[in-house]
Amino acid sequence: MVTFNLLINAVVTGILLGGFYAAVTIGVTIAFGMLDIVNIAHPVFIIMGSFVAYIVNRHFGFDPILTVIVAAPLFFLLGIAIFRFYYAAFESSGKGSLRGLAFFFGIMFVIEVTLLLAFGVDYRLVQTSYIGPNIGFAHIDLPLRMVVPFVGSMALVSGLYIFFGHTFIGRAIMAVAQDEFALSLMAVDTVAVKQLAFGVAIATAGIAGGFLIVIQPVDPSLGREYIGRVFAICVLGGLGSITGTVIAALILGVVETITSTIFGPSWAPAVSFAALLLTLAIRPSGIMGR
Amino acid sequence: MRRIPSWIWPVLVALFILALSRVVKNEYYMFAGYVVLQYIVLASAWNILGGYSGYVNFGSAAFFGIGAYGAVVLDKLWQPPLVVAIVFGGIVASLVGLVTAYLTLRLRGVFFAIATLALAIVLQTLVMNWDFVGGPLGYYSVRPDSIAGFPSYVNYLFVIMLGLALIAVLVARAIELSFIGRGLAAIRDNELAAECCGVPTLRLKVFATMVSGGLMGMAGAPFPYYITYLDPNSAFSLAYGINSIAMPLIGGMTHWIGPVIGAVLLAVIQQVATVTISSELNLMIVGVLLISFITLAPNGIVGLFERYRQKRQRRLST
């Protein structure tokens, strides 16, 4: 029986979840939406972030979210390294699309299997003070393990919003996204700008990984569930719009939790696929598109 | 030399393997050979869309799984002959290909790629929730102990898959050499120019997706009988996705023999690796090979071979 109370709880949980989805997707918004790099391995970098948080938490007891924030520069460098490789092998030669896609598909498998060989198929979790307790008011129960990642995600996304809108480098990235050719005519090193942006994208993946392992236990293949989700959100959000991404993520989070409440959690993954296909069929430019 | 039509070679090789299957007594070879043949179907099918037109399909597992679960549904209903299940799996898979292609192929190619990737995952979800076919518990198919005219049921499955592999290779070859293949190549080179040269690009892409998906579905239909216990994880395993991309890329995508070479090579490596080392390492090998080939030898083994031949010709002519 789905009561009104249950529904309210579902909506609120959905908003929390959706906020987290925004953090998960924002890297794809940057890489795919702005740079046109279809990094389908993005979710697996998130899982990497989760495992970094897991190892540090397990051995030193550090907070998972603080850990990934500290580790973010490492992910940034990893992103730079991957971009260099990708650029040298595919983009500079112009014949990128098919092989670039297959390249990231290969990366996805290699990282996933490496994690699998190193950690096995078991679910891993972290211990912190905010996993477990709830905060509640009125009839609503908010588990802290969702509230904290939500707040963290919103901080991350807001930070990026300011970065892209109000800093010199961020605006340079946006400009490259708009018209790379024109910028290259103005003697801007567009490759360096894109490299930096891709580094930022991967860094957000690492951070989102810290949020993820707070929300749920993580195993190496969990990333697959996020592939459909991140691209559905990215497309629904209008490819490359940060505001659009947040709105789309919130919508998807709410629809998913309501779906699980009514039909059972095993149906949740179908929501993102339906959202993706519907968006592509009805309004491919997304909610924020012109 | 030009007198013999080249389609004769796959047919002769298939006949030779058929003869061998009559002589070889060890069932392990049938078991392992089945997998190799299955990958020849998947790789050749993938290449019809991916290699010829340049549209990446990440969802081979989806089409394969449709075929496998199509067979399960029929098996539960009235246990028809395997050939019926194969045709059924092929039709359903190509219809799913039609819908996916029609919705996404009007847009940029990456949307199709993303949709197919998500398709595999969502179909797995649907099957997980479908109690009729066993849900997450899977389904045991009872296979006959023997079948008239064949030494064993495994031998029968092997021969069926041999036939499917031959069909897949001949279909891929026929498309490649026909005007459809020319049109797909034009799409791969430049879709806008192709459209403005009169190529009905959407129709050709949808057609290629349907043929490709249909063949993958056909490859999946005998699978429940092959492993006898089918669950959503094995039917929709992403291993199919990565293998059917890696095999044509490694073998070479512009010629029908490329996927065959890649499939034989990779499938044999994996069969050996499964016996000697872990099955996770299998995927690792495929992933590493895939990355190395697309960066170092983008035209695959066929491309390497052609370059070698050209070099030799040039040396001979000077």
Place this chain on the structure above:
Amino acid sequence: MTTQSPLLDAMSIRKRFGGFVALDAVDIAIRPGERVGLIGPNGSGKSTLVNCLSGAISSDTGTIRFDGRAIERLPAHQRTRLGIVRTFQIPLPFTSMTVIGNLTIPLRFAARHHAVGGTTNDVEQALLILEDVGLRDKAHEPSAGLTQVELRKLELARAVAARPKLLIADETMAGLSNSEVDEIILLLFKLNEQGIAIIMIEHIMRAVMAFSQRAIVLVAGKKIADDTTDVVINNAEVVRAYLGE
């Protein structure tokens, strides 16, 4: 103007990119066998108009009739088959194919749909066309290895291979030497004598003057002149648009 009914009749074609109006209610009509020059400063919307007419992009509003049929909803390949064939300003060759292979695509996919009982096969027809544009000796070379000038000729050859009734040549002559420009003009005249109407988009005024019977001028997405070539180049507004400021 004669009373002959137009081959192409496009009315109030509008196209916006975001907030930017690239084409503002442009009308254009072409009679069968006519030679028309389409001129205008850079960014005035000439290529965009070609894209809308050929179906490469769809216009926001407007109607297009070709050979008496409404075609504004048809996809590009069907328009090509009906006989509106265009070249691309930036050549888009099929790089995996040889030069002659590039021509077999339109010969197979477009020309067959209205070819008048040709008896020669695709290869012979392709070689004849390549002969005309001066690429005969490159026929079996990979198109990826061509120079920019050769690519422009290939672009034109591929359009001719589609057997157009209306050929839209978008800056085919940019970068060509004087003698090569003359060759292309001769070729276009030859095609025109076979009854093909031609829209020539060109910045080389000498070519426009020599070739076209009529000139249409686009400035900032608006048609500002449409008359015989002599009248148009003496039109004050046109002179201002080109030489002004």
